[in-house]
Amino acid sequence: MNKWQEITVTTTEEAAEAVANLFYELGAAGVVIQDPKVLARYIAEANWDAYELPAELTEAENVVIKGYLPMDDALEERLKQFSSRLQSLEKYFTQYLAEVSLAEIAEEDWSSSWKTYYKPEKIGARVVVVPSWEEYHPAANEVVVKLDPGMAFGTGNHPTTAMSIQLMEKYLRPESVVFDVGTGSGVLAIAAAKLGAVGVLALDVDPLAVQIAQQNIVENQVAGVAEARYNDLLAGIQGKSDFIVANIIADVILDLISQAKSHLVKDGCFLVSGIIKDRWPEVERALTEAGFQIVEHREHNEWVAAISRKAGD
Template identity: 50%
Template sequence: MNYLEVTVKTTEEIYESVANLFWESGAGGVVIEDPRVILTHIAEDNWDAWEFPEELLEQEGIVIKGYLPLDASLVETVGKLKERIEGLKKHFPEGRIEITETEVAGENWATSWKAFYQVEKVGTKVVIKPSWEEYNRNPEDVVVELDPGMAFGTGTHPTTVMCIGALEKNVFSGCRVLDVGTGSGVLAITAAKLGAGQVVAVDQDPVSIDAARQNVLLNNVGDRVTVQQGDLASSIKEKADIVIANIIADVIIKLAPQAAALTEPSAVFISSGIIKDRLSEVLEALKANSFQVENTIYEGEWVAIIARRV
């Protein structure tokens, strides 16, 4: 399948909101090119400068690229997306927004982002390692190898990082975990490597299912992680000690009653993919479904919630 690559050149205060709008519009993938982040890693000797194009390192501002499938709804989808992106100027009048489009082949998008995906420690113990990169692990490292392909979840997006931090604090030996909207499988695999005894990873996207299954095999956790296709948690029957969902606010609100039905008191519901403007709605849905919020974590415009079933 071919995709329309929509490129938005913008500034620091807007880029996270733009990225979220891409996901809400059904993008098959989103790439964020932020030279500040790359230069910081180079300065800390985590990455090598020669791995990145010179024009990227000298780039002004931040570039977000979203990939939308070329289907019958594309014109309407792009029109609404542009309207919503331009609408951000009302909230960020000093921000810059430039939008361009180009058609790309699916296989080109599936590999072009690899240049910006490096080994990164994202929690106190968890290290995300691209499958094609080398890494000398430390004894305390929990290394998760990934090849996301076109599935969401490289492990380094702020919402994923917050979820991994929450898993590090809440996973216990032998616990049962349900990962809804698994994408590349990064959170399900992380849970298994942190000690979970049984992990069920669900996604409705066939591309994500394939990517997650391949990554489960890559990390040798197939004995503990089951990947299956489904609409949220509607097909799940087994109870879980931890439910985790890194999606968007509307989907988490819809998932809340399903999560309540699949958990006993004291179980944990970790949710992210939420922008600050939608936080109150999600908190209300959690409270209405017998979840008590224990912690709210912020990273830029993104929020993660750790709630406990009561």
């Protein structure tokens, strides 16, 4: 069994990207970035489904970066290079922090330690979300979405995502053009493509989300149908769609409603999710006042998802 040197560096948010880049320059066989602010934000916004993560990850003050190097004859020299380059970063940051610890990791532990949270799961009547490292043999009529969530995005089992997929299965018509606003891991965009959409535009304001979503789109072999793009909601987006989905938070959905109306064809569907139950009456009222007809809404624990249809033109 191969063994790996796990190098853990605790650093500041300001220096995190530079430290992570050192691992990539050394050819690390995997880099994990645990940024508590990013983790907390995605959990709060319901854009990430890893609510099971331990509190020490989300409540930490600094960023933790882990890189993995093979324990071979070159390891000692590579560690020296890493230490030297890490120390040289101090001159570029005013409050530089780089606390280093080392651990020996068996290959099977390295490849599976943080992946134990995620297993294949049938989310809707047809859609099965399968982590990219798992093998899965679909039954007849099942739609498989392969997903690698990275460190900041989940695999689809959060109620807000699950309800979105279930409503999408029910109301998304084949041959539709879909806009997925706040795409995160891209799970809804990929599901839409595999449910018969002919064009899917996955949008997010977080560059990391766009990168991961695009990787997942390619992994699922739907790059000819779907595309991930950096964008602030629907600002500047050209053309109209038949179906818009937004699994974000109530405040952002309220800002999105007028844009969604102008970007939907007549009778087009607007699927919203990620809404705390207490905020649903406010969102429902805003949708109705904007000319949307509520077709169905679902609740799971404290979360609400709803599908509405644009009336008129």
